[in-house]
Structures are given as C-alpha cells and as structure tokens.
Amino acid sequence: MRKEIRINLGPLEGIPMGQGHCFRIEGEDIAVFRTRNGEIFAVENTCPHMKGPLAEGIIGDGKVVCPLHGHRFDLKTGEGSEASECVRSFEMSIENGNVFIAYVPASEENVPC
Amino acid sequence: MKKRLVVVGNGMAGARMVEEILKRKRDIYEIVMFGAEPYGNYNRILLSNVLNQSQAPDEIFLNPLDWYIENKITLHTGVKVTHIDRKEKKVYALKLAEGDVPYTTGIPEEADTDFISVPYDEVIIATGARPFVPRIKGSDFPGTFLFRTIDDCDLIAEYAKNCEKAVVIGGGLLGLEAARGLMTHDLEVSVVEAADQLMPSQLDTEAGRILERAMGAMGLRVLTKTMTSQIVQKRGKVSRVVFSDGGVLDTDLVVISAGIVPITEVAQRSGLKVNHGILCDDQMRTNDPDIYAVGECVEHRGVTYGLVDPIWQQVNVLADVLCGVNIDAVYTGSITGTKLKVMGVDLASMGEKETEDIDDEILIYRDPNRGIYKKLIVRNNKIHGAILLGDVDLSDGLMQLFMNEKTLPENRAEILFGAVEGTSLFDASDLPNSAQICNCNGVCKGDIIAAIENKNCSSVAAIGTETKAGQGCGSCRGAIAQIISSVVGEVAYDASEHYYVPGVPLEKSQLVREIRSQKLKSVSKVLAILGEGMEDPTTKTGLASLLKTLWPKMYEDQRDARFINDRVHANIQKDGTFSVIPRIVAGVTTPEALLRIAQAAVKYKAKMIKFTGGQRIDLLGIKKEDLPAIWKDIGLPSGHGYTKAFRTVKSCVGTDFCRFGLGNSISLAEQVELRFQGIEAPHKVKMAVTGCPRNCAEAYVKDIGVVAIEGGKWEIYIGGAAGATIRKGDLLCTVGSHEDVLKYTSRFFEYYREHAKYLERTYGFVERIGIDLLKGILIDDSLGICANLEEKMQEAVDAYQDPWKEAEDPVYPFQFEGPKLIEVLEKAENNG
Numbered sequence: 005m006r007k008e009i010r011i012n013l014g015p016l017e018g019i020p021m022g023q024g025h026c027f028r029i030e031g032e033d034i035a036v037f038r039t040r041n042g043e044i045f046a047v048e049n050t051c052p053h054m055k056g057p058l059a060e061g062i063i064g065d066g067k068v069v070c071p072l073h074g075h076r077f078d079l080k081t082g083e084g085s086e087a088s089e090c091v092r093s094f095e096m097s098i099e100n101g102n103v104f105i106a107y108v109p110a111s112e113e114n115v116p117c
Numbered sequence: 118m119k120k121r122l123v124v125v126g127n128g129m130a131g132a133r134m135v136e137e138i139l140k141r142k143r144d145i146y147e148i149v150m151f152g153a154e155p156y157g158n159y160n161r162i163l164l165s166n167v168l169n170q171s172q173a174p175d176e177i178f179l180n181p182l183d184w185y186i187e188n189k190i191t192l193h194t195g196v197k198v199t200h201i202d203r204k205e206k207k208v209y210a211l212k213l214a215e216g217d218v219p220y221t222t223g224i225p226e227e228a229d230t231d232f233i234s235v236p237y238d239e240v241i242i243a244t245g246a247r248p249f250v251p252r253i254k255g256s257d258f259p260g261t262f263l264f265r266t267i268d269d270c271d272l273i274a275e276y277a278k279n280c281e282k283a284v285v286i287g288g289g290l291l292g293l294e295a296a297r298g299l300m301t302h303d304l305e306v307s308v309v310e311a312a313d314q315l316m317p318s319q320l321d322t323e324a325g326r327i328l329e330r331a332m333g334a335m336g337l338r339v340l341t342k343t344m345t346s347q348i349v350q351k352r353g354k355v356s357r358v359v360f361s362d363g364g365v366l367d368t369d370l371v372v373i374s375a376g377i378v379p380i381t382e383v384a385q386r387s388g389l390k391v392n393h394g395i396l397c398d399d400q401m402r403t404n405d406p407d408i409y410a411v412g413e414c415v416e417h418r419g420v421t422y423g424l425v426d427p428i429w430q431q432v433n434v435l436a437d438v439l440c441g442v443n444i445d446a447v448y449t450g451s452i453t454g455t456k457l458k459v460m461g462v463d464l465a466s467m468g469e470k471e472t473e474d475i476d477d478e479i480l481i482y483r484d485p486n487r488g489i490y491k492k493l494i495v496r497n498n499k500i501h502g503a504i505l506l507g508d509v510d511l512s513d514g515l516m517q518l519f520m521n522e523k524t525l526p527e528n529r530a531e532i533l534f535g536a537v538e539g540t541s542l543f544d545a546s547d548l549p550n551s552a553q554i555c556n557c558n559g560v561c562k563g564d565i566i567a568a569i570e571n572k573n574c575s576s577v578a579a580i581g582t583e584t585k586a587g588q589g590c591g592s593c594r595g596a597i598a599q600i601i602s603s604v605v606g607e608v609a610y611d612a613s614e615h616y617y618v619p620g621v622p623l624e625k626s627q628l629v630r631e632i633r634s635q636k637l638k639s640v641s642k643v644l645a646i647l648g649e650g651m652e653d654p655t656t657k658t659g660l661a662s663l664l665k666t667l668w669p670k671m672y673e674d675q676r677d678a679r680f681i682n683d684r685v686h687a688n689i690q691k692d693g694t695f696s697v698i699p700r701i702v703a704g705v706t707t708p709e710a711l712l713r714i715a716q717a718a719v720k721y722k723a724k725m726i727k728f729t730g731g732q733r734i735d736l737l738g739i740k741k742e743d744l745p746a747i748w749k750d751i752g753l754p755s756g757h758g759y760t761k762a763f764r765t766v767k768s769c770v771g772t773d774f775c776r777f778g779l780g781n782s783i784s785l786a787e788q789v790e791l792r793f794q795g796i797e798a799p800h801k802v803k804m805a806v807t808g809c810p811r812n813c814a815e816a817y818v819k820d821i822g823v824v825a826i827e828g829g830k831w832e833i834y835i836g837g838a839a840g841a842t843i844r845k846g847d848l849l850c851t852v853g854s855h856e857d858v859l860k861y862t863s864r865f866f867e868y869y870r871e872h873a874k875y876l877e878r879t880y881g882f883v884e885r886i887g888i889d890l891l892k893g894i895l896i897d898d899s900l901g902i903c904a905n906l907e908e909k910m911q912e913a914v915d916a917y918q919d920p921w922k923e924a925e926d927p928v929y930p931f932q933f934e935g936p937k938l939i940e941v942l943e944k945a946e947n948n949g
Contacts, residue, residue, distance in 0.1 A: 011941060013939060017930060018930065020676070021675075022676075023676065028936040054691060055692075056691075059936075061654075061681070062657060062677070062678075062679075062680060064651075064652035065651060065652045065654075067654075072689070
C-alpha cells in the first residue's frame with residue numbers, strides 16, 4: 005500500500021529562482037526545483053550514477069543535469085538519460101505561496117525503474 | 118524589432134547588396150539607402166551605350182525608384198553622406214544642390230546645416246569610386262569632362278553637338294569605351310595614352326598594337342607614349358591639348374578617363390581605417406564591427422577592384438554573413454580575369470601578360486589577317502597568364518583552368534584551339550585521393566572521402582569537425598562541397614554546428630552583435646529574445662560566460678544559469694563537498710597566510726590538503742555551508758580554481774635567488790596575476806612566467822607563457838597545453854618590458870575571450886585561427902582592433918570583484934545552505 009504524505013515545504017521563495025534546493029524529509033534528501041516560469045518539481049536528490057547532488061544541478065528543458073557527470077533526469081517523470089538510471093519524482097503543488105510535496109517514501113513497490 | 122541597416126551608396130554594389138539581402142531574408146532589416154545621384158540604380162558598365170546613344174538612360178536602370186518603394190526601402194537620392202557618428206550610431210548626410218557633382222571630394226559648401234541624420238544598427242559603405250584626374254593644367258575648363266555618371270553622359274552628349282573634334286585622355290578600357298561613345302556623335306576622336314600601348318593593364322605590347330590597328334581601321338586615332346600636360350582654352354572653351362613632348366592637338370572637347378580611385382571620405386571622416394581603399398576583413402567588415410564596405414571603395418588584402426565580378430563575390434559573402442545563411446562565408450580575394458568587348462573587338466585577359474622567366478613556356482598564335490592573337494604563358498604546367506584577342510571562344514575554359522590552377526593537357530594545342538572533347542574544367546572530384554584539399558590543415562581528398570563514407574559527414578561543417586578541412590582560411594570549402602556532392606550527391610548545410618551555444622541559432626560574432634545591439638544583459642533575456650525555446654543547460658552556462666565578458670559591470674548575474682561551482686565559488690567534489698583554493702599570487706605566500714590556512718583546515722575538517730599544479734594550496738572536503746566561514750578565516754581572495762576564467766600564474770624564483778635567472782619572473786607573474794585574476798573566459802586560462810629558457814614554470818605549455826631570454830627580453834607564447842592535449846605554445850612576440858608583456862597578453866586574452874567558442878581552450882583556438890593571423894591581428898594590428906581589445910580588457914580588470922566577498926552577503930537565499938530539514942508530523946494525511 006502506498007503511503008503518500010502531503011508536506012508543506014515552506015514558502016516558494018525558499019527555493020531560489022531557476023534553481024533547486026535540497027529538503028531532508030524523513031531522512032531522505034529530495035531536490036525541489038523552481039523554474040523561471042513558475043513551475044515546481046521534485047525528484048530524489050541522489051543521482052543513481054555516483055550519488056551526485058541533483059539539487060545543485062542546472063535545470064533546463066524540463067530536465068536537471070547532475071553536477072558530477074552530466075547525467076540528465078526528467079523533472080516530471082524522473083526518467084534518466086542513461087539506461088536503467090532514473091529517480092523517483094513527486095507530485096507538487098503551491099497553495100497560498102507555500103510549496104507542498106506529496107511525498108511517498110521509497111519502498112519495494114515504489115522503485116522508479 | 119527589425120534592425121536598421123543604412124547603405125551608403127546606391128550604385129551597383131550598394132543596390133546589389135540590398136537585393137542580395139532581400140533575396141535571403143526579407144524581414145531582418147529596415148533598410149535606408151543614400152545615393153548621391155538623383156536616380157535609382159543603373160548599370161554603370163553600359164554608360165558608353167548611353168553615350169553612343171544605342172541605349173536610352175532608362176534602359177540601363179537596374180532598380181528604378183519603384184523598386185525601392187515596393188521593397189519598403191527608404192531611399193534618399195541626391196543626398197550625400199558626410200560622416201558616421203560611431204558613438205551615437207547615426208549616419209549624417211546633406212542634400213546636394215542642383216548641379217553638384219555627386220563624386221566630388223568635398224562636403225557641399227554653404228549647404229544649409231540641415232543634416233539628415235539616421236540612427237543605425239549596421240552600416241554598409243558602398244561609395245564606389247570616382248574618376249582619377251591626372252595633373253593636367255586647365256583640366257577644369259568648360260569642355261573638359263569626366264565619364265562616370267548618366268549626368269556626365271548627358272553633359273558630354275549635349276556639348277558634343279557643337280564640336281568636331283574630341284580627345285580622350287586615357288587608353289584603358291574606360292577611355293576606349295568613352296571614345297567609342299564619342300565617335301557616334303560624328304566627332305573626330307583621338308585617344309591619348311601615356312604608356313606605349315592601349316590597355317596596358319590587360320594586354321602585352323603586341324596585343325596592344327593589334328588592338329591599336331583595329332581601332333585605327335575604325336577611324337580612331339591613337340597616340341601612345343604621350344603625356345598630356347595642359348589643356349588650353351580659347352574664348353572660354355577648350356581649344357587644344359598640349360603634350361609633355363611639346364606636341365599639340367586641336368580639340369573642342371576633352372574627356373578624361375584615366376582610371377578610378379576609391380571614394381573613402383565618408384570612412385575617413387568616420388574614423389575608419391583607410392589605406393588606398395576602406396580596409397575590410399574577409400567578411401567585408403571595417404575596423405568597426407557594425408560597419409561594412411563593399412565594392413570599388415574597398416581595399417581587401419591590399420587589393421582594390423574595379424571589376425564587377427569581385428564586387429558580386431564580396432556582396433554575396435556579406436549577404437550570407439549578415440543574413441546568417443552562411444556565417445562562415447569568407448571573401449578571400451578575387452583572381453581577376455576580364456572578358457570584354459572593346460569597340461566590337463573581343464578580348465580576354467588573365468594573370469600575367471609578360472614573363473621574364475626562361476623556364477616558362479610561351480605559346481603564341483597569330484592570325485593578323487583576321488585580327489586574332491592568342492598568348493598563353495605556362496608555368497609549371499599551369500596557366501600563368503593568357504591574352505586572347507579577336508577569338509575568345511576558349512576564354513571561359515581557360516579562365517577555369519587559370520583560377521583553379523589546374524594542370525594543363527600535354528598537347529598544348531588543346532589550350533590554344535580547344536580539345537577534341539571540349540575543354541575539361543576543374544573539378545575536385547577529378548583529383549586523386551592523395552591531392553591535398555585543405556592546405557591550412559593538410560587534409561587530403563582521401564581523408565575527406567573517408568569522413569563522408571565512414572562518419573556520414575554530409576556538410577562542409579561536419580567534414581571540418583571530423584577532419585579540420587576548411588577550418589583554416591576556408592578557401593577550400595568549395596572544393597570540399599564538390600567532393601561531398603560527388604560522393605553522396607548533395608551537400609548538407611548544418612549551421613547549428615557553428616552556433617556558440619546549441620539553444621541560440623547564432624554564431625558567436627552574430628550573437629555578440631545581437632547581445633550588444635539589443636543590450637541583452639541576462640541569460641533569460643537572451644533566451645527569450647534570441648533563443649528557440651530551448652533551455653539547454655550548456656546554452657545557459659555558455660551565455661552566462663559570454664554576457665559577463667560583454668558587460669563586465671552591467672551583467673545581470675542569474676545564478677541559475679551557472680554551474681554549481683560558479684554559484685558558490687568552489688569546486689564540487691565527487692562526495693558533494695567542495696574544494697577551497699585561495700589566491701596565492703604567483704605562488705608566493707607568507708607565514709601568516711600559511712598559518713591562517715592551516716588553522717582553517719583544522720577547524721573545518723579539510724579531508725585533504727594538496728598543492729595544485731598551479732602552485733596553490735587546495736583544501737578538499739569542505740561542506741557547502743562552511744564555505745563563507747572558511748573564506749573569512751583564511752582572509753585571502755578566491756583563487757578561481759573552479760571556473761572558466763583566468764586561473765593562475767605559475768612562476769619560478771627568477772632573478773631574486775636563482776643563479777640562472779635572466780628576468781624577474783616573480784614580480785612579472787605577480788603583476789600579470791593581479792591584472793587578470795578571475796576574468797571570465799570561454800574556458801580556463803592558465804599562465805606561467807619563467808625566468809629563463811630552462812622553463813621551470815613550464816611556460817611553454819601554458820595557455821599563455823612568458824619566458825625570459827638574454828638581453829632583458831621576454832618571449833610570449835600562446836596556445837600551449839599540457840592536459841589531455843600536449844602542445845607547445847606558439848611564439849606570439851618578443852618584448853622588452855613588463856608593460857609590453859601586459860599589453861600583448863591583454864590583447865591576446867581579450868581576443869580569445871571575444872572570439873573563441875565556448876569551452877574552446879586556447880590551444881584549439883590558436884590552431885584554428887593560426888599563429889600568423891594572430892600575429893597580424895595582435896601585433897601588427899591588421900584589423901585595427903588592438904586599442905579596443907586593450908580597452909575592453911581594462912574594463913574587465915576594473916570590474917573584477919572577489920567573489921568570496923559573497924560570504925558576507927549571499928546573492929540569493931540559501932546560497933550556502935545545506936539540506937533543509939523538514940519535520941513530518943505523526944498526523945500527516947494518509948491518502949492510501
């Protein structure tokens with residue numbers, strides 16, 4: 005059974021424009037991104053390749069580029085540029101200027117790929 | 118918004134220029150044209166037909182006034198541009214008074230001061246040429262004419278009505294054309310030529326004589342070896358010409374047609390570089406990047422042209438460049454050959470007309486009865502020169518053989534009279550695989566075919582990326598295209614390979630022009646205005662680097678466009694921690710600084726302390742959230758060991774302690790490093806200054822290396838590398854002082870910043886441009902840009918700020934913060 009928790013990550017301004025920021029939720033690091041056209045995305049922070057911090061990556065064209073070796077991940081689906089590399093992505097929403105994540109902890113049923 | 122293009126000159130070059138632009142892109146420019154003559158554009162070559170009344174003036178118009186209206190071109194006729202204010206970016210012009218000669222040198226005097234001023238984004242100067250008037254006393258008397266415009270023709274024709282005799286001064290092409298025109302007015306015409314033959318630029322003596330006889334047979338009197346010294350008037354009218362040998366010739370009318378000189382005053386008054394003509398580079402750019410020139414007013418690689426073919430070539434290149442159709446288009450000069458008809462006599466001429474070399478073969482065929490003369494000079498089995506008179510059927514084929522330096526058939530009769538199967542023309546597809554196609558980079562035809570067949574290269578650009586062919590001077594690009602089409606049938610053009618960044622469809626120089634003219638100062642602005650909706654991450658970082666270069670102080674720093682290293686001024690490591698490298702200028706430090714560094718390393722638990730290849734101290738394993746504090750504790754500025762910028766100057770101990778030192782490398786290294794520290798570039802730039810050629814600081818393999826040699830001199834090397842690529846730098850120059858080292862390294866560094874592709878290291882850049890060209894540009898100032906390079910570098914130096922100052926004042930929220938802890942309440946919603 006999926007355990008989805010809706011969590012307030014605080015005001016939108018907590019994430020720099022066009023960048024990501026890392027949030028630690030129940031011990032897991034989640035990279036949350038705010039695009040210049042006002043959208044919010046979230047994926048696992050840890051790159052499956054060599055554990056690079058995705059929150060520090062550049063975003064563009066709906067993808068984040070890992071700062072270590074340039075592997076790319078789709079912000080919406082978590083799909084990776086390399087075979088059998090992808091990350092979990094999360095449903096996001098903004099309410100009254102606050103960012104909410106529908107967080108689902110990692111589990112055996114919840115494997116991205 | 119459309120850019121405004123101002124075209125100065127509405128002659129054949131100016132109008133053709135506009136036509137070619139409109140043919141390529143109809144909507145990029147708002148076009149304003151100035152023409153000193155009161156007409157649209159006409160075919161000046163046919164002026165003699167107007168003079169001999171075989172054509173009416175309106176028959177030689179190429180673009181009547183309606184054409185300008187239809188194409189929404191604002192045309193100012195009878196208006197002469199006086200100067201271009203390059204600071205204000207405005208073109209100034211004055212209305213000519215009735216009767217003013219359009220091609221006089223002066224500004225209309227006592228003209229009302231009502232300057233017409235038009236702001237511009239870009240200007241093309243196409244002012245053409247004016248008749249050359251030799252020093253002849255009395256050349257301003259009524260009855261003396263020049264022969265350049267429709268109005269000139271009208272004036273001559275009108276005046277000729279009351280004349281019986283005419284003298285044409287000048288026995289070249291134009292003079293003979295004028296003579297032909299005058300003869301139709303039932304005048305007794307004499308042509309006076311200072312050389313000992315007619316058409317001395319195109320024909321040898323014998324051909325000149327044959328032509329002279331042919332002209333004589335048609336009733337034209339020819340006086341060669343005759344200099345005109347004076348024109349004498351009687352009752353206010355021309356009455357005779359006096360020659361320097363004392364001879365005289367009665368005449369009622371004189372036409373001076375002794376050649377042309379480029380019209381360059383507008384360029385001169387605007388501070389552009391002018392020699393014989395307006396100096397232009399291979400893309401017809403003057404020393405002002407927003408001002409171009411084409412046509413007879415241009416001096417390109419030391420040559421001015423008075424024929425139309427070179428001008429069409431120039432115009433096509435510039436149109437390709439301006440419209441972005443082929444931003445690599447270059448005009449490398451024209452090998453001129455002429456084919457023309459003089460008074461019904463056909464002639465063609467190419468290359469040299471005489472030879473002194475006894476190894477040259479000279480083939481001559483004479484058929485005096487039919488007035489035919491053919492001469493070919495063959496050097497090393499190739500055409501070195503050719504003259505065809507009376508029979509020019511083979512001239513097109515010979516022109517191809519000549520221009521392409523093609524080997525001639527064994528049977529020389531074929532080049533005089535034509536091969537049985539017809540003359541074969543040059544085609545690169547005929548060449549053997551061993552033939553070198555790109556001489557700059559030494560690429561043979563076989564290499565190119567291999568790239569086409571094995572790597573699927575189908576564009577000239579792709580071949581260039583694969584083999585480097587065509588990446589030097591570019592003159593072989595046509596041959597490369599021929600080879601591609603012979604192998605795969607069609608040549609693809611992939612402009613994107615030349616884009617500075619993938620997401621903006623512009624080559625670097627175009628991108629720079631757009632950014633400057635539209636004053637775009639942030640990455641998001643550039644992407645919104647010039648981009649194609651692609652927000653490719655490499656695009657962003659490349660643009661950020663370029664913008665910081667272009668707007669040193671006014672750049673709007675959007676950190677999301679930058680790599681993490683440039684967001685937090687430290688180099689990210691594989692575990693997500695960062696490295697901290699303080700600036701230790703020239704690798705020289707103090708005990709106090711070392712103590713602070715050591716204490717900081719302990720306090721912030723550096724995982725490793727390492728000396729770098731550039732003689733710096735690197736503290737590894739520092740957490741992002743500790744960066745501001747460790748910088749403050751160390752108390753030194755950033756060493757920029759994380760960014761595409763000027764990094765370090767490695768030095769040796771030089772003269773202070775070393776017993777071999779020839780130059781004070783420490784002091785020079787310090788000066789250089791303090792000047793260039795942190796300045797953004799397309800890629801990292803590492804330097805070294807070494808005190809003698811033993812090269813302890815490894816200067817020969819740095820991006821910029823400075824080596825002290827005997828006699829108090831310094832050698833400056835550029836384009837060295839000792840990473841994945843090993844390359845010894847090329848010697849740029851040898852100078853005698855620290856000031857000169859700073860001067861020439863500044864020029865090179867700025868030129869690299871402005872012209873290199875993003876992520877192109879200096880070794881690739883120097884190889885691509887070529888050291889000889891760079892010496893010309895940076896030492897001899899062949900493009901006239903050195904002052905600007907120095908100025909731009911100074912601006913960058915002045916704009917330098919230590920990024921580690923952000924420790925006190927982060928530029929965006931949470932810049933230096935680690936993960937934010939989120940507490941999850943027990944009663945969180947459960948939607949499962």
